[in-house]
Every structure is written in structure tokens, then in C-alpha cells.
Amino acid sequence: MEDVVGIIVAPIVVFLVIVAPIWLILHYRSKKQLSQGLSEAEIRTLNDLARQAEGMADRIKTLESILDEEAPDWRNKV
Known part of the structure; x- marks a missing residue:
């Protein structure tokens, strides 16, 4: 036991x-x-990423407007 x-x-x-x-x-x-x-470095990185995302969104809008003018039916091909 x-x-x-x-x-x-x-x-x-x-x-x-x-x-x-x-x-x-x-x-x-x-x-x-x-x-x-978040630490200060993480906040800076997050702000940089947000800024880059805004820039990319602007570029996408510009590219879409160019495509809309040059090839109006490009959205239907996808």
C-alpha cells in the first residue's frame, strides 16, 4: 500500500x-x-504599414481609372 x-x-x-x-x-x-x-517600434511599424496601404489603395484606384478608360470591359473578363 x-x-x-x-x-x-x-x-x-x-x-x-x-x-x-x-x-x-x-x-x-x-x-x-x-x-x-504595443511598443513604440511596433506602433511605428503599424503606422508605416498603414501609410503604405493607403498609397497602394491610391495606386489601385489610379490603375482602375486608366483601365476603365482604355479597356472599359476589363472587369467582365475576370
């Missing part, structure tokens, strides 16, 4: 001493990073 208890208790002790503290530290560290939001 004592052997069975020893077999059950050993993994529980290892879990509580090693795995659980590491798990808790990593969990709360990730929660802290999520609550901080």
Missing part, C-alpha cells in the same frame, strides 16, 4: 515544486506583456 502512495505522491511533488512555479511565472509574464500594449 505504501508503494502505491509513493508512486502517486512523487509525481505530484515534482509537479508542485518544478512545473507549477514555472507555469505560473510564464503565465503572469505573458499577461503583463499583453496588458502593456
Whole structure:
């Protein structure tokens, strides 16, 4: 009977001493990073990407207007 208890208790002790503290530290560290939001570098990158997307949208509108003038039925071919 004592052997069975020893077999059950050993993994529980290892879990509580090693795995659980590491798990808790990593969990709360990730929660802290999520609550901080974006860093300055990420905000700059996001703004650059938004600016590039606006420029691409303008280019697409220009290309579509050129195609509308030169080949009015180009939209039906797709």
C-alpha cells in the first residue's frame, strides 16, 4: 500500500515544486506583456504599414481609372 502512495505522491511533488512555479511565472509574464500594449517600434511599424496601404489603395484606384478608360470591359473578363 505504501508503494502505491509513493508512486502517486512523487509525481505530484515534482509537479508542485518544478512545473507549477514555472507555469505560473510564464503565465503572469505573458499577461503583463499583453496588458502593456504595443511598443513604440511596433506602433511605428503599424503606422508605416498603414501609410503604405493607403498609397497602394491610391495606386489601385489610379490603375482602375486608366483601365476603365482604355479597356472599359476589363472587369467582365475576370
